[in-house]
Amino acid sequence: xxxxxxxxxxxAAERIRPYIHKTPVLSSTGINEITGGNIFFKCENMQKAxxxxxxxxxxxxxxxTEDQLKKGVGTHSSGNxxxxxxxxxxxxxxxxFIVMPETSPKVKVAAVKAYGGKITFCKPTLQAREETLYTIxxxxxxxEIHPYNDYRIIAGQATAAMEMLEVMGKADIIMAPxxxxxxxxxxxxxxxxxSPETIVIAAEPEMADDAYRSFHEGRLIPSESPATIADGLLxxxxxxxxxxxxxxxxxxxxxxxxxxxxxxxxIWERMKIVIxxxxxxPLAAILEKKVDVEGKTVGIILSGGNVDLDSLPWL
Amino acid sequence: xxxxxxxxxxxAAERIRPYIHKTPVLSSTGINEITGGNIFFKCENMQKAxxxxxxxxxxxxxxxTEDQLKKGVGTHSSGNxxxxxxxxxxxxxxxxFIVMPETSPKVKVAAVKAYGGKITFCKPTLQAREETLYTIxxxxxxxEIHPYNDYRIIAGQATAAMEMLEVMGKADIIMAPxxxxxxxxxxxxxxxxxSPETIVIAAEPEMADDAYRSFHEGRLIPSESPATIADGLLxxxxxxxxxxxxxxxxxxxxxxxxxxxxxxxxIWERMKIVIxxxxxxPLAAILEKKVDVEGKTVGIILSGGNVDLDSLPWL
Numbered sequence: 366x367x368x369x370x371x372x373x374x375x376x377a378a379e380r381i382r383p384y385i386h387k388t389p390v391l392s393s394t395g396i397n398e399i400t401g402g403n404i405f406f407k408c409e410n411m412q413k414a415x416x417x418x419x420x421x422x423x424x425x426x427x428x429x430t431e432d433q434l435k436k437g438v439g440t441h442s443s444g445n446x447x448x449x450x451x452x453x454x455x456x457x458x459x460x461x462f463i464v465m466p467e468t469s470p471k472v473k474v475a476a477v478k479a480y481g482g483k484i485t486f487c488k489p490t491l492q493a494r495e496e497t498l499y500t501i502x503x504x505x506x507x508x509e510i511h512p513y514n515d516y517r518i519i520a521g522q523a524t525a526a527m528e529m530l531e532v533m534g535k536a537d538i539i540m541a542p543x544x545x546x547x548x549x550x551x552x553x554x555x556x557x558x559x560s561p562e563t564i565v566i567a568a569e570p571e572m573a574d575d576a577y578r579s580f581h582e583g584r585l586i587p588s589e590s591p592a593t594i595a596d597g598l599l600x601x602x603x604x605x606x607x608x609x610x611x612x613x614x615x616x617x618x619x620x621x622x623x624x625x626x627x628x629x630x631x632i633w634e635r636m637k638i639v640i641x642x643x644x645x646x647p648l649a650a651i652l653e654k655k656v657d658v659e660g661k662t663v664g665i666i667l668s669g670g671n672v673d674l675d676s677l678p679w680l
Numbered sequence: 681x682x683x684x685x686x687x688x689x690x691x692a693a694e695r696i697r698p699y700i701h702k703t704p705v706l707s708s709t710g711i712n713e714i715t716g717g718n719i720f721f722k723c724e725n726m727q728k729a730x731x732x733x734x735x736x737x738x739x740x741x742x743x744x745t746e747d748q749l750k751k752g753v754g755t756h757s758s759g760n761x762x763x764x765x766x767x768x769x770x771x772x773x774x775x776x777f778i779v780m781p782e783t784s785p786k787v788k789v790a791a792v793k794a795y796g797g798k799i800t801f802c803k804p805t806l807q808a809r810e811e812t813l814y815t816i817x818x819x820x821x822x823x824e825i826h827p828y829n830d831y832r833i834i835a836g837q838a839t840a841a842m843e844m845l846e847v848m849g850k851a852d853i854i855m856a857p858x859x860x861x862x863x864x865x866x867x868x869x870x871x872x873x874x875s876p877e878t879i880v881i882a883a884e885p886e887m888a889d890d891a892y893r894s895f896h897e898g899r900l901i902p903s904e905s906p907a908t909i910a911d912g913l914l915x916x917x918x919x920x921x922x923x924x925x926x927x928x929x930x931x932x933x934x935x936x937x938x939x940x941x942x943x944x945x946x947i948w949e950r951m952k953i954v955i956x957x958x959x960x961x962p963l964a965a966i967l968e969k970k971v972d973v974e975g976k977t978v979g980i981i982l983s984g985g986n987v988d989l990d991s992l993p994w995l
Contacts, residue, residue: 389704391726410952411706630989637725637985639952670952674945675995 368609369520371558374527374551377520381423384456385413388525390532390664395635400651402658405536406632407529410640410670414452414480416445416597417525417548417668418512424521425510426453434459436506441487441494443469444597445669446512451482462507464498466490472673513547514603523551527559529664536563537661540647542668543567543576543617544598546606552666553613564615568650570594571619575601580610580617594622594678597643597669618656624649626678632667641672683924684835686873689842689866692835696738699771700728703840705847705979710950715966717973720851721947722844725955725985729767729795731760731912732840732863732983733827739836740825741768749774751821756802756809758784759912760984761827766797777822779813781805787988828862829918838866842874844979851878852976855962857983858882858891858932859913861921867981868928879930883965885909886934890916895925895932909937909993912958912984933971939964941993947982956987 369377388408397403409417426438437460440450447463454461463482465474466489477484487497502509511518525548526539539556543549553565569576573591579602588601602610610617620628629645631652632638644667650656651663684692703723712718724732741753752775755765762778769776778797780789781804792799802812817824826833840863841854854871858864868880884891888906894917903916917925925932935943944960946967947953959982965971966978 394728408952413709415952633954633989637723637730637954639948639954674948674992677989677992680990680995 366516369516369523369554373520374523374555374558377424378524378527380427381420381521381524384423384427384453385419386411387528388412390529391636391638393635396631400658402651402661402663404658404663404665405529405533406636407525407664407666408638409525410638410644410667414445414448415669415671416449417522417666418445418449419452420524421518421521421547422446422449422453422510425515425517426450426457428517429508433508436508437462438510439498439502439505439507440464440510440512441498442512443473445671447473447482448476448480450510451477451480455481460507462501462505464494464501466494470673473671476671513545513600514605516605518547519551519554519606519609521551522548523555525666526552526555529666530556530559533662533664535662536560536664538564538566538656538658538663540566540568540650540656540663541666542595542598542643542646543569544643545600546576546602546610548666548668549614550606550609553609557613565613566656567614567617568646568655569617569619570598570625570646571621573598574619576610577617577619579607580614595625595643595646597641598646618650620646620649620653620655624653628652630679639670639672640667641669642678644668644670681831684831684838684869688835689838689870689873692739693839693842695742696735696836696839699738699742699768700734701726702843703727705844706951706953708950711946715973717966717976717978719973719978719980720844720848721951722840722979722981723953724840725953725959725982729760729763730984730986731764732837732981733760733764734767735839736833736836736862737761737764737768737825740830740832741765741772743832744823748823751823752777753825754813754817754820754822755779755825755827756813757827758788760986762788762797763791763795765825766792766795770796775822777816777820779809779816781809785988788986791986828860828915829920831920833862834866834869834921834924836866837863838870840981841867841870844981845871845874848977848979850977851875851979853879853881853971853973853978855881855883855965855971855978856981857910857913857958857961858884859958860915861891861917861925863981863983864929865921865924868924872928880928881971882929882932883961883970884932884934885913885940885961886936888913889934891925892932892934894922895929910940910958910961912956913961933965935961935964935968935970939968943967945994954985954987955982956984957993959983959985
């Protein structure tokens with residue numbers, strides 16, 4: 366299967382349209398004054414299941430035939446992909462087997478259960494997660510849907526930037542956070558297909574900078590004990606996302622933990638919307654002057670809004 | 681001056697259009713499932729200065745001539761009207777004299793200052809607020825712009841329901857919170873002019889139930905030591921808002937403090953938007969079964985989003 370082309374992304378958009386929100390694109394006079402840019406925010410925090418992950422999960426699950434889906438789908442995830450996959454599977458009346466670390470926040474476990482996901486807990490290591498999933502898949506015959514290293518997922522995530530560009534018309538810069546690279550590779554593909562002169566910049570926490578190092582050193586370097594408040598960005602780039610990012614992304618910058626918290630709070634205060642720390646990373650890069658937006662039209666994908674309201678990072 | 685008619689409200693909408701946001705109308709599958717209704721939320725939390733108050737303040741200030749504005753405008757307010765008036769005055773390049781109780785939260789004082797308001801602090805009693813404002817007005821010649829007991833303010837606030845009805849098309853019930861009654865009277869006028877068969881229901885905290893008692897006892901009863909987390913709803917109905925509410929509102933119900941917090945959190949969690957406690961009061965009434973929305977199309981005005989992120993009510 367080749368890298369998703371424009372037609373593949375447009376087909377993904379058609380396929381998932383009935384099952385996702387066309388999320389709003391908002392802006393804030395106050396944030397524009399602070400940054401000097403003309404910034405548009407694509408509110409994937411308001412997406413179904415609270416994150417852009419519903420796009421990829423729906424595209425993957427709705428690409429499968431009834432027969433392929435008979436034994437269900439599976440993944441290991443402590444985060445937004447778990448919820449999104451559980452929801453997509455329930456829309457197709459099939460099982461979602463979700464392996465979650467036993468340390469997962471209760472609120473995330475409850476959300477996966479609410480969408481009908483069948484949860485198996487495991488020790489909080491990558492090895493335990495992969496082994497547990499392997500066992501489940503062997504026993505059930507379920508299909509694995511990887512959170513990002515899958516072209517169907519990438520094509521689904523690409524639809525967010527496509528919708529944003531439709532609203533913006535013209536953009537000097539498009540920004541997204543980067544974890545495993547599913548959102549970033551999709552965003553870069555859509556942007557370069559639809560608006561080749563637009564610069565694509567990713568932002569990543571300093572404390573989980575595998576994409577930054579991989580991009581700048583020119584080889585795939587996995588994450589080593591990442592520790593950031595941006596819990597959606599702990600994963601490493603994959604074998605499918607890394608090459609797309611190398612070819613289609615113009616730059617990757619990193620931000621401090623304090624910068625993420627400050628940007629997150631600024632968006633809550635000025636825009637009156639709830640975003641999770643990962644979603645604040647691109648604005649943090651602007652506030653920390655890692656990206657110059659003076660006089661520029663900028664689109665930022667706010668990746669998600671799933672945050673524990675009982676423990677906010679500034680408290 | 682007579683009660684604002686439809687033409688007056690439409691003129692207010694024209695007048696304020698360049699200075700306010702046409703705020704989004706959002707809905708939530710999750711909240712619809714919980715309540716059994718088909719609920720639309722008018723997001724005045726995303727309004728300029730964070731609340732519907734910008735509508736009334738802009739309508740009042742932009743109704744005045746250069747000459748009338750020469751000596752500035754004034755009000756006493758610890759809340760959203762103060763910010764909205766300071767902003768509206770600065771748009772007309774005139775002074776806003778704002779009397780605030782010395783106990784006002786720092787965040788609200790800072791917001792008024794950011795819009796260029798000239799603050800005078802006073803003791804936190806209604807008498808001190810009124811006397812301080814009277815002195816300032818006597819000394820400066822500024823015009824008082826009352827937060828709600830003013831037809832220009834009421835006509836401005838009425839534009840929120842008008843916009844919501846445009847988006848909804850048809851509504852069985854329209855709901856708003858009630859404090860001084862500016863938003864509620866405007867909402868009731870717009871609704872009954874544009875959609876006479878729609879029921880208008882107000883919701884009020886039990887702990888500040890002067891409007892509830894006034895409405896049901898048929899006489900204007902002032903608030904007595906109200907004490908609710910919904911800090912936008914502490915004021916009493918006015919001589920202009922009470923008669924409109926008596927004539928145009930179908931019912932007023934009350935809700936518990938726990939209900940307000942629960943509804944507020946539900947909106948944050950499910951809709952990923954930041955609202956203040958006052959804005960949660962109508963949904964609280966639905967969750968507490970004070971209003972039956974089963975199978976009904978309901979519009980709720982989310983009045984504002986100015987909340988201190990350092991002290992959330994559920995923490």
